[in-house]
Amino acid sequence: MTGINMRSLAVLMIAGGLALLAMLLLASLAEAQSDPNRFNRLMKPAAERNAPPPEDGIHDADSPGTHLLQTPREAFDALPDSKSGNYVQWNAAMDEGLIEPRNSLTMVSTPPIVLDLNIVREVKGSMPDVVYPHKQHTQWLDCSNCHPAIFIPQKGANQISMASILLGEKCGVCHGKVAFPVSECRRCHSRPKEQTAAN
Amino acid sequence: MKRWSGRLLTMFVIAGLVPAVVAWAEYADVTINTQSEAEGVAPVIFPHWFHRIRFQCSVCHVDLDIRMGAGTTGITMEKLIDGQYCGACHNGNIAWSIDNCDLCHSGRPGLETGVKGGHETMGPGLY
Incomplete structure (x- = not known):
């Protein structure tokens, strides 16, 4: 009687161990597949990018409207694809004719x-120096979106720093x-920058 | 052994839940809750991505006079019914009509007004 109990206990232990190993393996696989840099909390794992509305953390998953929205x-x-933001190269999408955003409410x-x-x-x-292209900006925006409220349209009149951009001013708007x-x-x-003689 | 496997199992379950709790709003989603919840409806979520596929920035931010600052335009349902702001398209003519309340008012309770999905919203603190 005790022999059977011992044997069944051993089988149970082995089975439990194997199940644990399998779980470990699956967990590590899933971890590796989601993103190799999973430890970085600021980096959005590839699998979680462009999440559907019910899973994006701001929509109410219990609201029926949420489930009708496009993902x-x-x-x-x-x-x-791009590496950040919406993970879309919006300008390339427009240049390639994949999207045709209208510039007025009329159908024409x-x-x-x-x-x-x-x-x-x-x-x-x-x-390196900054090259600001008016072209890509005017494909989306009107002059009055930036001038004169955000940028004074005059050479040398605008003080821009990365600090102000990060605080949501200037380009950071x-x-x-x-x-x-x-x-x-x-x-x-x-x-x-052009190579100087000192270099 | 069994007790330990049970503990490990619990740990795995918890570890599996943690990433599921972290949610990532789509880049540039605007949440507006200046009046919504006070008036008894869910907060509004405006998806920039959906609209920029169809319209250039200047259509809303110049022609429709919507300001570039979450919650600063002072949009009310009365104005939308009058054809201002969102109501210029969402009238059943260009886009679906504003009687589809829960397509916009789809935010989870307690949502704060702001622009979501950017660098400011996911980090441990602001710059």
Whole structure:
């Protein structure tokens, strides 16, 4: 009687151990698959990007309306990927004709007034200089969105710092909220400084 | 052994739940709760991504006079019914009509007004 009990106990222990191992393996696999940098809480795991509304933490999953809304993943499926923000290259999507955002409420969309003018801002630090393209901005925005409230339309009249941008001023009115975030340093700081004689 | 496996199992269950609790709003989702809950309806969630696929920024932020600051425009249902702001499209003509209350008023209770999904909302603190 005790022999059978011992044997069944041993079997139970082995089975329990195996189940535990399998669970460990599955857990580590799932961890590795979700994102290799899972430890970084600031980094959004790839599997959790563009979550459907009921799972995004701000929509009320109990509200029937939430389940009727389109999911970002479905909309972004055909659009070019980027590394941050909505994980969509919005300008490329527009240039490639994948999206055609209208510039008026009328059903007839008139071509926007695009200004092709680059403004180079020489920065004080060691980062490459900033090239601001009016073209990409005027494809989305009107002059009056930025001028004169956010930027005075005059050379040298605007003091811009990364600190003010991070606080949501100047470029930070959109970048970091709607447009690509400031973590994409080189999309703005894109013109290498000219090599001086000292170098 | 059994007790330990039970404890480990509990730990796994808890560890599995923690990431599930962390939620990630879509980048640039605007939540507006300036009056909603005080008036007895759920907070509003405005998805920028859905609208920028269809319209350029200037349509709302110039033509419709919607300000670039969450909750600063002073939008009320009366104004929308009059055809202002969201009501310029959400009239059953360009987009679905505003009698579909819970498509906009779909935020979870207690939601604060702001722009979600960006760098400011997920970190341990503001810059």
